[in-house]
Amino acid sequence: MIIIKATKLSESGAMPSEEMFAAMGKFNEALIAAGVMQAGDGLKPSKHGKRVLFVGDKQEVVDGPFPVAEKLVAGFWIWKVGSMDEALEWMKRCPHPMPGEDAEVELRPFYEMEDFGEELTPELREQEIRLQSELARQQAV
Known part of the structure; x- marks a missing residue:
């Protein structure tokens, strides 16, 4: 997952x-043509969002905007690549995501089922596979 961090300008709602x-x-056309891009989108500023805090056994809803723009997410891509090095090579081709401002982009791999070890029992693994199949079916419709 490629996470584009927010900036003061993106949080202002500037298009x-x-x-x-x-x-x-x-850039997105090149990603799609190479079979790399699975999804991607920009997010509205945090003033349009909400946070749900889990405190003990209670939930607390906090309305945006949220402080510290640099800790927020402004957009994302989901890429299917063979390695972190391949993701970095693609990222080097990316246009500056926040022209006129310093920007930060974070690359983070998803967990794979084999990463969970024994805690992911055969029953839980079967459930996960079933859920992934249902998601794929729904998205194909």
Whole structure:
């Protein structure tokens, strides 16, 4: 997963320029043509969001905006690559995601079922496979 960190400008709700849309569109086309991009999107500023805090056995809802823009997420991609090195090579081709500001992008791998060891019992593994299949079926519709 590629996580694009928010900035003060993205949190302000400023829209990308036509040039930025074109550059990212070209990059996304290359990702899709290579079979790398599985999903991706930008997120509205945190003023449109909510957080749910789990405190003990209670839940507390907090309305946005949230402080410290640099700790927020402005957008994401989900890529299917063979290694972190391959993801980094793709990232080096990415247009600057926040022109006019310093930006941070974080690359994080998803867990695979084999990462969970014995805690993922055969029954739980079967359930996970069934759920993934159902998600794929729903997305195909």
